[in-house]
Amino acid sequence: MVILESTVIVSPGLDPQTSVNSKDIVISPQTSLSARLYIPKLTNPPQKFPLLIYFHGGGFCFESSSSPKYHNHLNSLVSRANIVAVSVEYRRAPEHLLPVPYDDSWEAIKWVISQFSENGSESWIRDFVDPDRVFFAGDSAGGNIAHNMSIRVGSEKLGGFKLVGVVLVHPFFWSNDSTGSEPRLEKKNMDPREFVRIVFPSAKDGCDDPHINPEKDPNLSGLVCTKVLVYVVEKDFLREKGLGYVEILKKSGWSGDAEIMEAQGEEH
Numbered sequence: 001m002v003i004l005e006s007t008v009i010v011s012p013g014l015d016p017q018t019s020v021n022s023k024d025i026v027i028s029p030q031t032s033l034s035a036r037l038y039i040p041k042l043t044n045p046p047q048k049f050p051l052l053i054y055f056h057g058g059g060f061c062f063e064s065s066s067s068p069k070y071h072n073h074l075n076s077l078v079s080r081a082n083i084v085a086v087s088v089e090y091r092r093a094p095e096h097l098l099p100v101p102y103d104d105s106w107e108a109i110k111w112v113i114s115q116f117s118e119n120g121s122e123s124w125i126r127d128f129v130d131p132d133r134v135f136f137a138g139d140s141a142g143g144n145i146a147h148n149m150s151i152r153v154g155s156e157k158l159g160g161f162k163l164v165g166v167v168l169v170h171p172f173f174w175s176n177d178s179t180g181s182e183p184r185l186e187k188k189n190m191d192p193r194e195f196v197r198i199v200f201p202s203a204k205d206g207c208d209d210p211h212i213n214p215e216k217d218p219n220l221s222g223l224v225c226t227k228v229l230v231y232v233v234e235k236d237f238l239r240e241k242g243l244g245y246v247e248i249l250k251k252s253g254w255s256g257d258a259e260i261m262e263a264q265g266e267e268h
Contacts, residue, residue, distance in 0.1 A: 057140030143171030165227035
């Protein structure tokens with residue numbers, strides 16, 4: 001029997017290697033929207049930690065907040081960065097086509113913000129998070145979601161916290177006239193345009209929908225954070241789009257600082 005890696009899940013709990021603790025919480029029983037929370041080893045007296053809201057990758061179709069690679073990654077990241085993290089379990093295609101993953105992620109963000117008050121029901125957020133030090137991050141499709149959520153914070157003027165920065169790891173962006181990645185695309189035998197038609201059939205103008213092509217987004221300059229970090233890798237078919245994202249962001253009139261980090265010899 002062949003078991004797909006994306007179907008394997010691991011349970012939350014105390015990680016003996018990092019002393020990071022985790023648990024799953026339900027955000028919306030109506031839609032089964034949930035998230036996995038992580039908290040580092042607490043000090044005495046307890047301190048307030050920065051918060052990372054993370055969106056996993058997987059082409060909007062695969063993987064999970066409970067996939068081994070994401071669970072292990074968040075354990076390590078929470079321990080090394082000394083942060084609290086919320087890993088969002090958004091609904092996925094093909095059962096739930098875009099924009100559902102965007103809408104779920106937005107609902108998760110609003111739920112997190114609601115926990116900052118003294119009436120918040122989730123103590124790990126209410127008692128141990130500094131609302132003035134919030135970050136979004138995601139990889140691949142999750143990087144696309146992290147970007148779009150950052151834009152939405154500004155366009156919908158969501159208050160009650162401060163979004164300091166966004167980290168995009170190999171983010172999925174594309175356009176109808178994308179060029180420069182054909183050799184890597186041929187190697188993978190894929191066409192992002194067809195992929196977008198499948199997972200986002202309601203997209204305005206296909207890959208030139210603002211969710212997929214940031215250059216078409218009139219709200220790009222309204223990105224409310226002050227720092228953006230984009231990771232790209234040499235052999236990734238999305239490399240040029242990651243590099244171009246930073247240039248587009250700078251030209252939009254956004255006043256923050258954007259940085260690129262590139263790894264050589266690696267694939268997506």
